[in-house]
Amino acid sequence: MAVHRLGGEPLRYRRARRIARILRRRCFLGIFSVSFLSLLYLAFFHPKLSFHALHHGRVNQGNTGHRSIISTLYSSDNESDVSYVSGKAEAETSRHPRAKSHKHHVPCDIEFVDSVEDLVEPENYMNFTRFSLDYIIEEEAFYQTDQSEPLFGGRQSIEERENSFYAENQTIHCGFVRGPGGYPGSGFDLDEKDKEFMATCIVVVSSCIFGSSDFLRRPTRSKIGTYSKRNVCFVMFLDELTLTKISSEGNIPNENGFIGLWRVIAVKNLPYTDMRKTGKVPKFLSHRLFPSARYSIWIDSKMRLNADPMLIIEYFLWRKKSEYAISRHYDRSCVWEEVLQNKRLNKYNHTAIDEQFLYYQSDGLIKFNECT
Ligand SMILES: *[C@@H]1O[C@H](CO)[C@@H](O)[C@H](O)[C@H]1NC(C)=O
Ligand SMILES: *[C@@H]1O[C@H](CO)[C@@H](O)[C@H](O)[C@H]1NC(C)=O
Ligand SMILES: *[C@@H]1O[C@H](CO)[C@@H](O)[C@H](O)[C@H]1NC(C)=O
Numbered sequence: 383m384a385v386h387r388l389g390g391e392p393l394r395y396r397r398a399r400r401i402a403r404i405l406r407r408r409c410f411l412g413i414f415s416v417s418f419l420s421l422l423y424l425a426f427f428h429p430k431l432s433f434h435a436l437h438h439g440r441v442n443q444g445n446t447g448h449r450s451i452i453s454t455l456y457s458s459d460n461e462s463d464v465s466y467v468s469g470k471a472e473a474e475t476s477r478h479p480r481a482k483s484h485k486h487h488v489p490c491d492i493e494f495v496d497s498v499e500d501l502v503e504p505e506n507y508m509n510f511t512r513f514s515l516d517y518i519i520e521e522e523a524f525y526q527t528d529q530s531e532p533l534f535g536g537r538q539s540i541e542e543r544e545n546s547f548y549a550e551n552q553t554i555h556c557g558f559v560r561g562p563g564g565y566p567g568s569g570f571d572l573d574e575k576d577k578e579f580m581a582t583c584i585v586v587v588s589s590c591i592f593g594s595s596d597f598l599r600r601p602t603r604s605k606i607g608t609y610s611k612r613n614v615c616f617v618m619f620l621d622e623l624t625l626t627k628i629s630s631e632g633n634i635p636n637e638n639g640f641i642g643l644w645r646v647i648a649v650k651n652l653p654y655t656d657m658r659k660t661g662k663v664p665k666f667l668s669h670r671l672f673p674s675a676r677y678s679i680w681i682d683s684k685m686r687l688n689a690d691p692m693l694i695i696e697y698f699l700w701r702k703k704s705e706y707a708i709s710r711h712y713d714r715s716c717v718w719e720e721v722l723q724n725k726r727l728n729k730y731n732h733t734a735i736d737e738q739f740l741y742y743q744s745d746g747l748i749k750f751n752e753c754t
């Protein structure tokens with residue numbers, strides 16, 4: 383699960399005075415499967431930049447800290463991985479007595495405010511360098527000669543990557559890179575109508591199921607207030623296979639593309655054959671997918687949203703003056719252990735895991751907590 387703040391104009395609560403009362407203080411943050419807690423991060427990228435800068439694919443982003451933190455999480459993040467391989471994961475846990483599914487995890491109690499009615503978005507409380515980013519949307523022609531395919535992430539040199547960490551106005555690679563003139567897209571293709579819809583979203587809750595790896599969990603309607611039902615976009619990204627499967631299970635999108643609160647968006651031409659990798663696209667690049675969004679919540683498909691998104695934003699970001707928030711892993715808080723676990727469960731090519739892990743360390747990752 384994830385929420386980001388992405389910039390844009392302050393939310394206009396005052397205009398939406400008649401907001402349904404939120405009755406409960408308690409939240410059970412999507413703990414549907416207690417065995418696997420998703421990672422929750424609430425992030426906002428550069429709070430107080432002008433809305434006007436959001437046109438033309440320009441999105442304001444925050445300081446450089448994010449990117450490194452998020453990429454660190456990539457390796458320690460177990461939740462999406464689980465969701466894409468749940469069947470396998472279950473089989474494996476029986477062979478791994480230390481796996482968390484044997485523990486009983488209770489949902490956390492969170493002191494949400496009682497109601498979203500009087501929420502006022504705070505003035506910018508972050509003290510960031512202001513800068514804006516543009517994104518490379520079309521690759522240079524250089525690889526036409528070597529006949530290689532366009533890559534979703536483009537072909538970024540190490541130097542470009544290093545420079546992308548500086549908090550300055552610049553143009554960077556950030557996914558969705560097309561091949562040079564006329565070359566087909568590199569994947570994650572969306573319908574124009576869906577894109578139009580997504581461009582209107584100011585607060586987004588999103589999730590994804592690719593490769594038919596899960597069933598659809600709907601947000602708990604009774605916990606979601608009227609303001610959020612009207613103003614928050616709940617977007618579920620699916621591939622065709624998953625869409626067919628959930629339709630056959632009776633979850634058929636209505637004429638506007640909704641299944642309950644979820645606006646279902648079919649993704650074509652998935653950029654990676656590895657569904658876990660494809661799932662990282664909506665998870666980490668919501669600022670690309672929702673160019674007008676100010677806040678975005680990511681929720682893993684293994685979890686059910688069980689609290690009003692505005693209450694989540696208020697609690698984790700506004701009240702704590704944070705730029706983003708990440709849920710703890712139930713069992714592990716150490717990348718070193720996560721690496722071992724991923725190998726133990728054969729989640730991925732071990733050599734590739736090692737390479738990635740070494741890269742994080744060369745980027746400065748150190749044991750910062752109770753790692754042993
Ligand atoms: C992580 O993923 C594996 C399956 O891939 C699962 O068995 C395990 O319980 C998950 N959680 C933890 C904490 O390892
Ligand atoms: C913001 O950060 C700058 C540079 O780090 C510092 O000089 C300034 O005092 C800070 N302002 C506030 C209000 O904290
Ligand atoms: C980025 O560009 C804007 C104008 O487009 C300018 O006001 C701002 O100072 C620049 N920021 C940095 C960090 O260079």
Ligand SMILES: *[C@@H]1O[C@H](CO)[C@@H](O)[C@H](O)[C@H]1NC(C)=O
Pocket residue numbers: 731732733734737
């Ligand atoms: C594992 O990854 C390494 C390095 O990335 C690569 O050379 C190797 O071919 C991969 N092995 C398999 C079985 O994919």
